[in-house]
Amino acid sequence: MKGAAGQLGTSLAAMPRYVQLATTLLNEIQTGKFPVGSLLPTEHVLCQQFGVSRFTVREAIKLLVQQGLVNRQPGVGTRVQAVAPTGQYTQTMSGLTDLQQYAVETMLEITRQEVVALSPEKAESLDTSVGETWLEIEGLRYAPGQPLPFAWTRVHIAPRFRALAGLTGQVDQPLYLLIEQQFGCRIQVVHQEIKAMSLDADLARQLKVPARSAGIWIQRRYMDTHDELVEQAVNIHPADRFTYRESFRREFAVMAPQVGGIKL
Amino acid sequence: MKGAAGQLGTSLAAMPRYVQLATTLLNEIQTGKFPVGSLLPTEHVLCQQFGVSRFTVREAIKLLVQQGLVNRQPGVGTRVQAVAPTGQYTQTMSGLTDLQQYAVETMLEITRQEVVALSPEKAESLDTSVGETWLEIEGLRYAPGQPLPFAWTRVHIAPRFRALAGLTGQVDQPLYLLIEQQFGCRIQVVHQEIKAMSLDADLARQLKVPARSAGIWIQRRYMDTHDELVEQAVNIHPADRFTYRESFRREFAVMAPQVGGIKL
DNA sequence: GAGTGGTCTAGACCACGAA
DNA sequence: TCGTGGTCTAGACCACTCG
Structure with missing residues (x-):
């Protein structure tokens, strides 16, 4: 019953x-x-x-x-x-997100790379001060054997790491790994946001899709052990070239979580 | 050595x-x-x-x-x-995903509810056999105090749970929790996929956004301890009414995961 | 009925932190 | 030195699945 x-x-x-x-x-x-x-x-x-x-x-x-x-x-x-x-x-999440989708199989073609003084808008986006000089990188990501890019990328790297080497035309390692290796830094936390957007004319041209088509916007903020921002990356994907997959596994919740009569 | x-x-x-x-x-x-x-x-x-x-x-x-x-x-x-x-x-991910975004604060208004025999397409989507009779639920999700829905939802529930009770017009608990409570089942793994899409006329009308505007599509598959599908839910959100947020924390690796000489 | 994993006991030795 | 939690042993009983 x-x-x-x-x-x-x-x-x-x-x-x-x-x-x-x-x-x-x-x-x-x-x-x-x-x-x-x-x-x-x-x-x-x-x-x-x-x-x-x-x-x-x-x-x-x-x-x-x-x-x-x-x-x-x-x-x-x-x-x-x-x-x-x-x-x-x-x-717990299986680590496919970064490793598989961005690291193992994909390649980043850098189209622009520049040390920039932060404008007020960018400073706010990075949660830091106007005038700091961050390394700004833009590029396109390709899956192996695919002629069309599956993402447009813009990355900002904190001033203390802006001397990052190895950023020639094509990079096949995730940038945060390069930073970890070259500077002995350690990424501890990654914050991620995902939302939908409509691709403007410029993005659509670079990604070779119709203007105003739907895309997915993913921002990742990589924090070190002191909870300071190391790198912020924004990836924008055409709707039909990218699906984000992850899995969660319940670990505990063995205890009846009822609190105040509410069963949850 | x-x-x-x-x-x-x-x-x-x-x-x-x-x-x-x-x-x-x-x-x-x-x-x-x-x-x-x-x-x-x-x-x-x-x-x-x-x-x-x-x-x-x-x-x-x-x-x-x-x-x-x-x-x-x-x-x-x-x-x-x-x-x-x-x-x-x-x-590890702080459990905001489901609980905060779908459970604690939001309300599901059910617009349609029916036990359906699976068509070939749906059977394939659910990775099961044609003709099984699953419970199909459609509805709109609202945030408290917001007049506009932030998601359209379609849920399929496995035959053995299709007698699920408590599905009156408005539901303020996640369906998978109802299933767990009523049937003593236990969700162990959740697989999630996210992609962008363009909202067709019907969806746009229900969500009260312009047709062909961008949206985000999230599918969750809830598996029990035997790795069998309990519930599959698809949520579609207008671009400007929803952002998916999560955080990952790198944890102390217990086992040395080196594979093929690569250190990871 | 035989075998499985889940739970539980009553011991033991160890590395480590604190007094 | 003493007590802590971390590891480990050798048993035991149970509910459950399966043939």
């Missing part, structure tokens, strides 16, 4: 003990018994308090770690770092 | 046994010893073959599961489902 009421068959009593334990700890974190920044009881203590084995305690804490609620450090303990899961749905 | 020991200080001998075991299994999967679709040896067998405890074997297989290389089913076994680690670059 699947009546309207109580469709959640996940009565807590039926859940594994480590899920029950994790739920208990989650509640105690949210009610302030273990404030953010404090240490959770040690595994040994939790074993005694709940009368379970260390395995069960570790499985429970593993759930909390996966949700970003606590972090663990050998020799120190388990520290509370948030009261709410950072996203009920933290998911 | 450890060679230059290179930039990755991860000499395999220093890694935990379960990482070594996972790496071994990964190699054997990639060399075809365990083809996609086949079953890995059982935990018991692996314990004997490698002379380790069941804990070690399970930790190793857990790594493979986390990378999407295998899936497990009690009573059946561990099945290979991919040869490439879905993360040369394992990245």
Whole structure:
């Protein structure tokens, strides 16, 4: 029976003990018994308090770690770092996006390359100051064996990396990898935005499609370990030459995420 | 022979046994010893073959599961489902995609709902057989307080879930969550495709935009733990009413992913 | 009924951080 | 030195699938 009421068959009593334990700890974190920044009881203590084995305690804490609620450090303990899961749905993505679609198989033909002083608009787009001198690169991306480009690209590279070498006419490595290799920098976070747009006459000409046809606009902002912008790239693709694919895999969400009676 | 020991200080001998075991299994999967679709040896067998405890074997297989290389089913076994680690670059995404953009704040107004026998084209799109009877739903998505819809939606739901309840005129929960709750099913993987398109007259009318204006097409395929399609949703957004945002964080790579001498 | 993976116990040794 | 979490062993019982 699947009546309207109580469709959640996940009565807590039926859940594994480590899920029950994790739920208990989650509640105690949210009610302030273990404030953010404090240490959770040690595994040994939790074993005694709940009368379970260390395995069960570790499985429970593993759930909390996966949700970003606590972090663990050998020799120190388990520290509370948030009261709410950072996203009920933290998911992992297969790394095809950049590597496969832009790196492994494609080639960038550079059509323009210039160190420019930022105009107010560009400075705002890059979230930095007017007058900084960034390296600006424009080009077209080709898939192997294809005569028509599948993307127009404009890249801005931060001043400290503007001496980037290896930017001859055709580049077959992603620019952020070049930067990492030449400057020992490390990309930590990538922010991405995707939207649709209508291709203007100039873009349409370069991409060899009819003017005003539909295209997809993808912006990627590559941040280093200090969360500073290293590179911003905008790619514009004709509708019929590019599909963006990705996959997400659910990792945890083992715990019943009901909060305040709302089932989520 | 450890060679230059290179930039990755991860000499395999220093890694935990379960990482070594996972790496071994990964190699054997990639060399075809365990083809996609086949079953890995059982935990018991692996314990004997490698002379380790069941804990070690399970930790190793857990790594493979986390990378999407295998899936497990009690009573059946561990099945290979991919040869490439879905993360040369394992990245985590903050779960904004679905929850924030489609679930938390938005509302789906259902305009049509019908159990349909699949035409050949739809069967192909859903990767299943002609004649199966899937639940087909069409509607418009609204953001709170906005009079104009920001998406047109068409959803197909697998026959075994077509009795889905709660589909009255306005739905404020994501459909896949309804399915999970009512049928005890669990979404494990979501495949997503994004491309640009030109909105035809009918779509343009429903979305209240000029005909032939640019739009973005997003398809999501929700797979359960057995990698079977549960729901396929297509969302079409006008260019100026929707931007898709996501962030990727590079994570500490557990297994050394070097393939063919390339360091990655 | 035999075998699978999921859960769980009660121990153990280790590297590491802190006092 | 002491306690932490990380790793690992050798068992056990269970629900489930399949023949």
